[in-house]
Amino acid sequence: MARHHFNLHLVSDATGETLIAASRAVSAQYQGICSLEHVYPMVRSVAQLDKAIAEIEAAPGMVLFTLVDPQHAQRLTEACTRIGAPCLSVLAPIMTLFESYIGPAVKPRPGAQHMLNADYFRRIDALNFTMMHDDGQQSESYEAADVVLMGVSRTSKTPTSIYLANRGVKTANLPFVPNTPLPKSIEKLRNPLVVGLLASPERIVQIRANRLLSLHADPESPYVDRRLVAEEVAQSRKLFEEHGWPTIDVTRRSIEETAAAIIDLHKLHKLKFISAA
Missing domain, CATH: 3.40.50.300 (P-loop containing nucleotide triphosphate hydrolases)
Incomplete structure (x- = not known):
């Protein structure tokens, strides 16, 4: 039987707008299939992250995340591996490209794109x-x-x-x-x-x-x-x-x-x- 919907977990240390925009751009390519979005914004503590992980375990599906804290990213990745939920850091490939060209960022800054500048x-x-x-x-x-x-x-x-x-x-x-x-x-x-x-x-x-x-x-x-x-x-x-x-x-x-x-x-x-x- 064809799958018509799937769980999509979006975990972010900011508003989650980046994840929502990126995931919807890809989801739009699949006609007749829709994602059930579970958005976890402003995840900046272990307690908040563990709550998101518990919900992912309760409703398994794909996981996309933007967590600039490497420890949080590793914790989520390990949990997804244990649960059997495929996960991807949306920022990782872009960060890698930036680092190869201009060097690593001095300090990770969650939600830096939303600063009052x-x-x-x-x-x-x-x-x-x-x-x-x-x-x-x-x-x-x-x-x-x-x-x-x-x-x-x-x-x-x-x-x-x-x-x-x-x-x-x-x-x-x-x-x-x-x-x-x-x-x-x-x-x-x-x-x-x-x-x-x-x-x-x-x-x-x-x-x-x-x-x-x-x-x-x-x-x-x-x-x-x-x-x-x-x-x-x-x-x-x-x-x-x-x-x-x-x-x-x-x-x-x-x-x-x-x-x-x-x-x-x-x-x-x-x-x-x-x-x-």
């Missing part, structure tokens, strides 16, 4: 800015943004903006509404990169219909009229072309893929901006 506060600042400039708010201060996203309703402007903010990119987003003039400040922007988000009318209608369904609204609303939606998209595309703003078709893109493309565009934009200064 300048990059951390930059991301918090970006997130605050992005939330304050969502859906056309405070357009008079868009000049302080790194990126301004535009598009018709349901082109994933807000989730993309939040994702970018978590990468430290101050992002504002502005909905395109047919026959509604843009804020005057948009025409004068110099610092931000303005990006137009596009999607196929069919995809937008599908998302809007689901939105109306969740709100128990009229399913026959013009908001989901295929012809009107197609006109909206065409008008937005024309606007982006008139201003020379780069566009991204988000029809078949995930938020992460869209954000990655925007970050690449922003890097080029900054270089041009610096060259022109």
Whole structure:
């Protein structure tokens, strides 16, 4: 009988985000099979580690870990060998590569990637800015943004903006509404990169219909009229072309893929901006 799920234990001395991201990237390659995640974050003492080991023994499965303390890593590895649970240090191959090139780290630092450094506060600042400039708010201060996203309703402007903010990119987003003039400040922007988000009318209608369904609204609303939606998209595309703003078709893109493309565009934009200064 085919296995449709399995236990996956993720043991970390930090938040576990690295393990979750890495394991899900691999799990996604297996259709019809899902992992039952058991996450053990902030494991920094023997007592915490032994508790995780006890749970692994109770529900055997694969074990991935990020433990920079070598004694903790050895203790977990030995326990997994005894239990018969395959385990892997996700950081070990990367640490080995780093050590071969730049030498060993002076002192192991659990959760060092989450220290309150300048990059951390930059991301918090970006997130605050992005939330304050969502859906056309405070357009008079868009000049302080790194990126301004535009598009018709349901082109994933807000989730993309939040994702970018978590990468430290101050992002504002502005909905395109047919026959509604843009804020005057948009025409004068110099610092931000303005990006137009596009999607196929069919995809937008599908998302809007689901939105109306969740709100128990009229399913026959013009908001989901295929012809009107197609006109909206065409008008937005024309606007982006008139201003020379780069566009991204988000029809078949995930938020992460869209954000990655925007970050690449922003890097080029900054270089041009610096060259022109």
